[in-house]
Amino acid sequence: MLEVQRLSVNYGPFRALHDVDLTVQEGEIVVLLGANGAGKSTLFRTLSGLQRPSAGTATWRGVPLTGGRPEFNVARGVALCPEGRLLFPDLSVEKNLRLGAFVHRRDAAGTERELGRVYDLFPDLVGKRHAPAGSLSGGQQQMVAIARSLMARPQLLLLDEPSLGLAPLVVEQVFAAISRVNASGVSVLLAEQNAFAALGIAHRGYVLEGGRVSLQGSQEALLGDDRVRSAYLGV
């Protein structure tokens, strides 16, 4: 289980997250809704170890994630597919994916197996495997980014706005893939602004506003909530 307790993050004097409490149970997909600047990426960067919190705790299966060492977190089964993708643009798609398995570098057979699985998940990438990742379309780059984080064989996958800027058809493809990954046993925390697709596949959700959790509930409760409907579903 992911357990976030009273987590606060500052950028200098500016507090981007205030006392955030949040959990993800084993096997769940949890969606994190929030407008621009709500603090979604700040939370994700903190959970991945890129950013250190000023207060509070975050643990995965009891192991603290707040040591400020991303290589430690990914080795403990928590992988982030970040906002902006952060791919290695001049390296081939396949090299990006192989680097995704860096923490399993002594298990070559496992990496080959995982490579087969992610190509199976995103067949579009097979034909592009030797192309520089930076030369792909936005949707395909997003697939590479998700696939690269899967190569670490995470138990908890953190996805920061994977649908951002993608065509509706590609969004559908990406969300179908996320569902499949979850069905294979990976817990997922998914940040989204476009709430409709996200709530479609999520079990539960949280709404982040101004760095605070303003609302939480099950998929049905959030889909039925008036505030969510007007702010994030455009209904």
Place this chain on the structure above:
Amino acid sequence: MTILFQQLSNALALGGVYALVALGLTLVYGVMRVPNFAHGGLYMLGAYFTYAVLNGLGVPYVVALLIAAVAVALLAALLERLVFYPLRNAPHVHAMIAAIGVLFFFEAVVQRIWGADFKQIAEPIPGILNVGGVVITWQRLLVILASVLAMLGLNFFLKRTLTGATIEAMSQSREGARLVGIDVNRVGMLTFAISGALAAVAAALIAPIVSVAPSMGEVMNLKVFAIIILGGMGSVPGAIVGAFLLAFAEVFGGFYINLDFADVIGFAALVLVLAIRPQGLFRRGT
């Protein structure tokens, strides 16, 4: 024809040496995003270490070259730990100034130990090779072959090994590299070590042709910075192309126009390229 070929072999040898020094500098810039102004100092130390090992231990030239390469590699890794690592979160100008300080420190130490006068290293294979009227000194041939070999080795390491890929990955996205689990501190140290080894090899190769002096590091610094700016900061192919462009401009410009003009020509080429492509030859515009 003979003279042309001689100029050509001069330019190739010089270009090979420039390339080895510039490659290390560009790799370090790629992963650290800070120019290492002490790089010329590492090159200069490579020459002195070779000189000292040759005279002190009496080992063959190739062994001296390898010992110097290992020693400078270790020193460069230490430089990363003691100077660049502690300043990683400070404004970049701090690390730049510290590196310049290190360069002058190296020079002072070398001058104290070996004096300010020129040192000579004997050519391991004296004389010339004459193939049907085409003449080249053995040392120039050795420089060309060894630098090409070193570049091929580096290319193999970067493109075909996972450790090499971590260097490229870190230079393309530092945070992306951290997220896949790469320890960026180790990669930083490793890259420094490689840059030191390459600089030392280059110095050991060229030392029998030029003379060894404490100021050789500063002179080389100017040239390799011009080269990597020309080729695009952080670009590996850019460093190689830039190195040979500068070497050819210097050698042929010096020969056909005026020897005093040689250094100016290189920098004129730099200004010209930057006027047209400010980001350098091999870097995408941002």
